[in-house]
Amino acid sequence: GESVGLHLPTLSVQEGDNSIINCAYSNSASDYFIWYKQESGKGPQFIIDIRSNMDKRQGQRVTVLLNKTVKHLSLQIAATQPGDSAVYFCAENQAGTALIFGKGTTLSVSS
Amino acid sequence: DTAVSQTPKYLVTQMGNDKSIKCEQNLGHDTMYWYKQDSKKFLKIMFSYNNKELIINETVPNRFSPKSPDKAHLNLHINSLELGDSAVYFCASSQGRGAFFGQGTRLTVV
Numbered sequence: 591g592e593s594v595g596l597h598l599p600t601l602s603v604q605e606g607d608n609s610i611i612n613c614a615y616s617n618s619a620s621d622y623f624i625w626y627k628q629e630s631g632k633g634p635q636f637i638i639d640i641r642s643n644m645d646k647r648q649g650q651r652v653t654v655l656l657n658k659t660v661k662h663l664s665l666q667i668a669a670t671q672p673g674d675s676a677v678y679f680c681a682e683n684q685a686g687t688a689l690i691f692g693k694g695t696t697l698s699v700s701s
Numbered sequence: 702d703t704a705v706s707q708t709p710k711y712l713v714t715q716m717g718n719d720k721s722i723k724c725e726q727n728l729g730h731d732t733m734y735w736y737k738q739d740s741k742k743f744l745k746i747m748f749s750y751n752n753k754e755l756i757i758n759e760t761v762p763n764r765f766s767p768k769s770p771d772k773a774h775l776n777l778h779i780n781s782l783e784l785g786d787s788a789v790y791f792c793a794s795s796q797g798r799g800a801f802f803g804q805g806t807r808l809t810v811v
Contacts, residue, residue, distance in 0.1 A: 622798040633705075633791050633802035634744070677742055688734055688757050689800055691744040 597693055605701040609667040613680030613692045618661060620682035624689065625654060625665045628677045637665070637678075667697075675699045704728050705803040707792050713809045714782055721778045722806045724792030731796055732756075733775040735767060738789040738805070750775050782810045 603609050615623065621642040626634035640647045640654045640663075647654050653666040663680050677696050681689040705726045714720050726733060734757075735747040749757035753769045764780045775792060787810045793800040 624799055626802075628742075631804075633793075633804050636799055636801070639799055679744065683798060685798075686756075688746040688749045690746065691736075694742045694744075 598695055599693065600696045600698065602698045602700065603670050605670060605672060605699055607670050609665075609670045609674070609697060609699075611665045611667075611678050611695045611697065613663040613665075613695075615661050615663060615680065615682045615692060617682060617684070617690070618658075619684050620690075621684050622682065623654070623656060623663050624681045625652075625663075626679045626681060626691075627674075628679065628694070630676075634679060670697075670699050672699045672701050703804075705792055705794055705801050707790075707803040707806050709806060710804060711807050711809075713811065716782055716784060716810055718782050719778070719780045720782060720808070721776055722790055722792075722808070723774070723776045724803060725774050726792075726794040726801070727773065728794055728796070728801060729773075730794040730801075731772060732794060733769065733772070734793040734795070734800060735775065735777050736791040736793060736802075738791060740788070744791070748775075748777075779808075782808075784810050786810050 624639040625637040628634045638649045638654050651668045655664045677694040679694045680692045683689045707724045732751045734749045738744050747761050748767045750769045766778045769775045789805045789807050791805045792803040
């Protein structure tokens with residue numbers, strides 16, 4: 591069977607590699623999910639979102655996958671660049687509630 | 702033309718003092734929030750206001766009092782500051798499900 595992806599606090603990759611950041615969310619009633627990127631000294635910045643009626647959504651170089659069965663969310667970054675180095679957060683909510691954030695993953699990209 | 706702006710960016714103060722952080726959004730959003738980010742980068746919701754009315758108040762000491770004079774502004778006043786209040790405080794706004802964040806205010810209580 592499928593397993594919930596482990597949350598890793600840090601992820602180190604080489605420039606050009608693909609990165610996968612995992613998140614396990616807590617509330618089965620959540621129907622909206624976002625990935626944020628936070629660079630040092632800045633606020634979280636929207637990357638991509640997905641609603642619970644979808645299981646995959648693609649953006650520019652990023653893809654979000656949603657597995658509601660095991661309450662797992664992942665962010666895939668293609669051809670990772672040094673500028674992608676940051677802390678990445680997943681967040682969830684349902685209508686009328688504030689976003690609840692998961693633990694962040696620090697992505698370090700070396701060239 | 703920053704979408705969500707907070708002032709000040711840095712705030713260093715002594716224990717026991719009272720301080721305020723201001724937030725303004727020019728996005729026309731109805732909902733604004735305050736989040737606290739601790740030293741381990743964990744982001745936690747503190748308050749949420751919709752059209753100047755408080756709709757979410759998480760378990761936050763009553764030394765923290767948000768004030769929304771209009772829907773574009775949500776200020777955070779903190780009384781009797783304690784060492785444990787040291788953190789980065791983020792204001793955010795939304796119109797719908799996602800949220801836009803300010804650059805944060807790093808509060809250091811000494």
